[in-house]
Amino acid sequence: MKSQISWKVGGQQGEGIESTGEIFATAMNRQGYYLYGYRHFSSRIKGGHTNNKIRVSTTPVRAISDDLDILIAFDQETIDVNYHEMHEGSIIIADAKAKPESPEDSKAQLVSLPFTAIAKELGTALMKNMVAVGATCAVMDLDTKVFESLINDLFSRKGQNVVDLNIQALNEGYKQMKDEMSNLETEHKLEPTDSEGHLFMIGNDAIGLGAVSAGVRFMAAYPITPASEIMEYMIDRLPDLGGAVIQTEDEIAACTMAIGSNYAGVRSFTSSAGPGLSLMMESIGLSGMTETPLVIVNTQRGGPSTGLPTKQEQSDLMQMIYGTHGDIPKIVLAPTSASDAFYLTIEAFNLAEEYQCPVILLSDLQLSLGKQTVESLDYDKIEIRRGALVEGDLETPEDKAYFKRYALTDTGISPRVLPGTKGGIHHVTGVEHNEEGKPSEGADNRQQQMDKRMRKTAQLLIDEPVESNERYEEADILYVGFISTAGAIEEAITRLDKQDVKVNHIQIRQLHPFPSDVVQQAFNKAKKVVVAEHNYQGQLSNIIKMNVNHENKIINQTKYDGTPFLPHEIEDKALEIASNLKELI
Numbered sequence: 001m002k003s004q005i006s007w008k009v010g011g012q013q014g015e016g017i018e019s020t021g022e023i024f025a026t027a028m029n030r031q032g033y034y035l036y037g038y039r040h041f042s043s044r045i046k047g048g049h050t051n052n053k054i055r056v057s058t059t060p061v062r063a064i065s066d067d068l069d070i071l072i073a074f075d076q077e078t079i080d081v082n083y084h085e086m087h088e089g090s091i092i093i094a095d096a097k098a099k100p101e102s103p104e105d106s107k108a109q110l111v112s113l114p115f116t117a118i119a120k121e122l123g124t125a126l127m128k129n130m131v132a133v134g135a136t137c138a139v140m141d142l143d144t145k146v147f148e149s150l151i152n153d154l155f156s157r158k159g160q161n162v163v164d165l166n167i168q169a170l171n172e173g174y175k176q177m178k179d180e181m182s183n184l185e186t187e188h189k190l191e192p193t194d195s196e197g198h199l200f201m202i203g204n205d206a207i208g209l210g211a212v213s214a215g216v217r218f219m220a221a222y223p224i225t226p227a228s229e230i231m232e233y234m235i236d237r238l239p240d241l242g243g244a245v246i247q248t249e250d251e252i253a254a255c256t257m258a259i260g261s262n263y264a265g266v267r268s269f270t271s272s273a274g275p276g277l278s279l280m281m282e283s284i285g286l287s288g289m290t291e292t293p294l295v296i297v298n299t300q301r302g303g304p305s306t307g308l309p310t311k312q313e314q315s316d317l318m319q320m321i322y323g324t325h326g327d328i329p330k331i332v333l334a335p336t337s338a339s340d341a342f343y344l345t346i347e348a349f350n351l352a353e354e355y356q357c358p359v360i361l362l363s364d365l366q367l368s369l370g371k372q373t374v375e376s377l378d379y380d381k382i383e384i385r386r387g388a389l390v391e392g393d394l395e396t397p398e399d400k401a402y403f404k405r406y407a408l409t410d411t412g413i414s415p416r417v418l419p420g421t422k423g424g425i426h427h428v429t430g431v432e433h434n435e436e437g438k439p440s441e442g443a444d445n446r447q448q449q450m451d452k453r454m455r456k457t458a459q460l461l462i463d464e465p466v467e468s469n470e471r472y473e474e475a476d477i478l479y480v481g482f483i484s485t486a487g488a489i490e491e492a493i494t495r496l497d498k499q500d501v502k503v504n505h506i507q508i509r510q511l512h513p514f515p516s517d518v519v520q521q522a523f524n525k526a527k528k529v530v531v532a533e534h535n536y537q538g539q540l541s542n543i544i545k546m547n548v549n550h551e552n553k554i555i556n557q558t559k560y561d562g563t564p565f566l567p568h569e570i571e572d573k574a575l576e577i578a579s580n581l582k583e584l585i
Contacts, residue, residue: 032196
């Protein structure tokens with residue numbers, strides 16, 4: 001028996017590939033296994049190769065697996081594109097309709113089963129995915145009762161006949177595959193697990209849940225891959241909480257509506273991807289100048305322009321930190337997993353109100369759309385902090401003077417009032433202004449207001465600005481990453497331990513203001529530092545060089561082909577560096 005299995009289903013987009021993976025993964029999750037999934041899909045509604053790779057394990061996993069044990073192929077292209085991931089003992093189960101052929105250099109065993117034919121005999125070719133799931137159950141020696149229960153949950157609203165037909169398709173696929181098993185030399189049975197079912201969600205859902213838990217009651221957004229699921233999540237839930245979601249005409253409107261709602265006192269936000277964030281830059285500046293709280297979620301994807309809208313990349317970092325014209329205080333955060341996304345989303349709303357500035361939560365496609373096991377969330381950790389928000393009415397000065405909304409303070413944070421507060425009248429404008437908000441172009445005032453705004457976040461350091469795994473006071477290598485690279489790095493480190501390579505790891509969660517002292521301390525413990533990131537220019541590496549000494553230690557490991565890092569890629573790079581270090585001794 002195995003402690004983990006890597007399974008993938010592939011075919012043409014629009015023929016049920018996603019639902020096949022969802023059914024398999026959900027059933028495995030119900031049995032208590034840990035999962036990590038990643039979808040490869042095209043930027044079109046129908047057609048083009050797509051696949052869903054799911055890793056199932058008896059222990060927690062946070063990365064895509066290097067190899068592939070079971071491939072469900074609905075067409076020949078799926079075999080041609082994915083067989084190179086397979087090894088001796090792997091199995092390809094392909095639809096006979098595609099007349100599948102195994103490439104000459106394939107190491108996997110090929111079994112042809114009539115997925116489509118069986119489904120048509122039962123009434124519709126659409127059920128071929130259930131036949132494929134049944135074949136999977138046979139190969140993995142899984143109890144089909146769990147899947148039958150799931151089928152009932154999924155299709156009961158369509159009537160008992162639909163439920164019965166899908167169960168028939170499942171069992172027929174199981175039977176057909178069992179008949180082929182005697183000819184196979186392979187073992188794909190999973191060890192049992194003592195765990196109970198876990199939360200299983202994509203990062204975007206975790207962000208949405210975090211926003212709701214933070215007290216958000218309004219969202220304005222324009223749909224864009226890979227951020228749309230956040231909006232869809234909020235559409236499903238906010239109306240029941242007395243909130244609302246508005247699909248705006250563009251990202252400019254979305255950002256300014258979120259600013260307006262926050263100004264009125266309702267926690268609000270927007271989400272988008274790189275192209276949408278480009279449109280929001282002037283509005284982000286408005287938030288900074290007017291000192292109005294604003295939270296934006298940026299789920300990065302391949303760029304520039306339309307680029308690779310459905311592929312992995314992390315190339316918006318410089319834009320998020322330096323994109324706005326002029327100088328404003330800004331906070332940029334980066335969660336490392338779906339569960340971290342939940343907690344860091346809540347913190348983003350607290351920071352936005354405490355520091356009265358824009359906060360950008362930076363995700364990427366792998367985190368946002370990759371579905372993964374999430375341990376039970378601790379709702380006792382949730383706290384709502386609204387900063388210097390004045391509650392209750394204020395005394396109106398006899399001279400009817402305006403409220404000093406932008407009062408010069410030592411912290412740079414001025415008292416904030418909501419519209420309609422008695423005695424709180426003040427002016428709000430995007431031009432430079434004095435303490436009362438009235439436009440002012442005076443040189444002294446400009447310098448005072450600029451200094452005030454910028455000192456707000458000068459010393460900001462969130463709890464755990466880095467996710468740290470520093471086990472050695474003198475490490476050979478320090479690996480540094482952000483967002484979704486955490487899982488691949490951690491898995492590689494586990495392997496490197498067995499090869500006597502000492503590796504520390506930090507994943508940066510606060511990207512701006514940069515936690516220089518914390519990162520510097522980690523640098524001091526390593527001979528070499530590898531920065532792993534998904535972009536061409538090494539944007540995170542350049543940010544580090546601007547804020548930390550020992551630039552000569554840094555080695556870039558960049559990947560920008562649209563696919564996530566695999567653990568072996570991190571491992572191979574570390575072994576190469578470790579070998580070079582030994583040669584220098």
